[in-house]
Amino acid sequence: ADGTSLVLTYDEALDQANPPAPGDFVVTVNGTPVPPTVVTVSGSTVTLTLPTPVENGDTVTVSYTDPTAGNDAAATQDLAGNDAASFTDSPVINTVPDTTAPLLQSAETSADGTSLVLTYDEALDQANPPAPGDFVVTVNGTPVPPTVVTVSGSTVTLTLPTPVENGDTVTVSYTDPTAGNDAAATQDLA
Incomplete structure (x- = not known):
C-alpha cells in the first residue's frame, strides 16, 4: 500500500480484460473498512484504488x-481462466514513507552524570547514529x-568525558548534518 494504491502481485499474468469488482475486496485500515x-x-498485478490514502x-x-465457484469472466484469474483463490485478512506491507521528523521530548543526565x-517521540535509526560533533x-x-553517541529505541545517549555534578547547568544543541527525515536541529535545551 502506498497512498491510495494497494497493489496485489500474483505469480503469473492475469486477465486484464475482465477485472474483479471492487466489492470482491475488503480492505481495512487500522481495523476500519475502506472499500x-x-x-x-x-500484467501480474491487481491494483485497488482506495478512497482515502493510507498513512505511514x-x-x-x-x-x-x-x-x-469455478471460472468466472469477472474475477481475478489467469489468462487460461483459472480463478485466483479467495483469502482473508492478509497483512499488507505499508510503503508510505515517514516524512515527519522525530521531536525531542526530554533531555536528562544519567544517575552517575556520565551520560546525557x-x-x-518515535523509534530512531540505530544503525546510523549521529556523530559526536x-x-x-x-x-x-x-x-x-x-x-560517544549511541541510539537505542527512541533515545540518543551522549557519553560525556567528565561527569556532570548535581546543580550543574547543562545545555545541549544538535545540528542536523544531512538532508532527509532527520530530527530537527535544537538550540540550548536545558
Missing part, C-alpha cells in the same frame, strides 16, 4: 472473495564535547 473504488489489472504507520489488511540521554554540550557554560 476500494476502482480495481485495475495489469497504518495497519492494513486485504481480503478477496472469488465471486463464483535525549528522548524522542553534531552535538554541543555545555556544563556551566563550558563546552564538554561528547565522546
Whole structure:
C-alpha cells in the first residue's frame, strides 16, 4: 500500500480484460473498512484504488472473495481462466514513507552524570547514529564535547568525558548534518 494504491502481485499474468469488482475486496485500515473504488489489472498485478490514502504507520489488511465457484469472466484469474483463490485478512506491507521528523521530548543526565540521554517521540535509526560533533554540550557554560553517541529505541545517549555534578547547568544543541527525515536541529535545551 502506498497512498491510495494497494497493489496485489500474483505469480503469473492475469486477465486484464475482465477485472474483479471492487466489492470482491475488503480492505481495512487500522481495523476500519475502506472499500476500494476502482480495481485495475495489469500484467501480474491487481491494483485497488482506495478512497482515502493510507498513512505511514497504518495497519492494513486485504481480503478477496472469488465471486463464483469455478471460472468466472469477472474475477481475478489467469489468462487460461483459472480463478485466483479467495483469502482473508492478509497483512499488507505499508510503503508510505515517514516524512515527519522525530521531536525531542526530554533531555536528562544519567544517575552517575556520565551520560546525557535525549528522548524522542518515535523509534530512531540505530544503525546510523549521529556523530559526536553534531552535538554541543555545555556544563556551566563550558563546552564538554561528547565522546560517544549511541541510539537505542527512541533515545540518543551522549557519553560525556567528565561527569556532570548535581546543580550543574547543562545545555545541549544538535545540528542536523544531512538532508532527509532527520530530527530537527535544537538550540540550548536545558
